[in-house]
Amino acid sequence: MAVVAVGVTALTVHAMALPILRIPSPGFHDEFSYLLMGDTFAHGRVTNPTHPMWMHFETFHVNWKPTYCSKYYPAQGVILAIGQVFFGNPFWGVWLSAGMMCAAICWMLQAWVAPIWALLGVCWRSHCWARLVIGHTIIGGELQRLSAGRWS
Numbered sequence: 001m002a003v004v005a006v007g008v009t010a011l012t013v014h015a016m017a018l019p020i021l022r023i024p025s026p027g028f029h030d031e032f033s034y035l036l037m038g039d040t041f042a043h044g045r046v047t048n049p050t051h052p053m054w055m056h057f058e059t060f061h062v063n064w065k066p067t068y069c070s071k072y073y074p075a076q077g078v079i080l081a082i083g084q085v086f087f088g089n090p091f092w093g094v095w096l097s098a099g100m101m102c103a104a105i106c107w108m109l110q111a112w113v114a115p116i117w118a119l120l121g122v123c124w125r126s127h128c129w130a131r132l133v134i135g136h137t138i139i140g141g142e143l144q145r146l147s148a149g150r151w152s
Contacts, residue, residue, distance in 0.1 A: 002115065006122050007103030014095055023091045030072070033061035037070035038080025038090045111144035 026032050040048055048068040051057065057064075063071050070077065083093025102122050109118035 002110070002119070003103045003107045006106040006119065007099040010102035010122075011095065011099040014098060023089065029060035032059070033070040033072060034076050034080060035090060036062065037072065037074065037077030038084055038093070040069065041074070041077050041081035042084040108144075 026035055040046070046069075050064055050066070050068050054064040054068070061071050063069050079093040079097045080090035081093065082096070083090045086092070106118050106122045109121045112118075113121070
């Protein structure tokens with residue numbers, strides 16, 4: 001129950017901050033590549049056809065041959081596509097993944113430390129790379145629970 005509460009609280013706090021902070025716009029080269037990947041997935045494609053004049057375009061972090069696609073792994077693109085398809089903006093996929101990240105950190109820390117320390121650990125660590133952290137926290141929580149002979 002605490003894990004769900006942490007995830008919902010993180011989403012609520014981020015949503016309450018939106019009138020002040022606004023939805024961010026991409027500002028770095030790799031962010032545009034991630035948006036390309038998310039848009040590609042949102043339109044039901046795995047990759048895009050190469051443009052006939054591709055050699056005249058200058059962009060970073062994109063593969064042009066054999067097809068036009070982002071050079072990064074697909075997890076971030078799937079998250080962005082979820083936001084774009086279901087909520088109309090890729091940001092909302094990132095917003096949901098931030099809540100999942102906080103919930104995963106809480107779940108993992110509860111296997112290692114007392115519940116109050118798990119909650120404080122989530123508050124301290126809530127500004128990380130969500131997809132990477134979700135994977136590592138699930139592995140960390142599973143390892144401790146399996147070695148202790150319990151699963152919850």
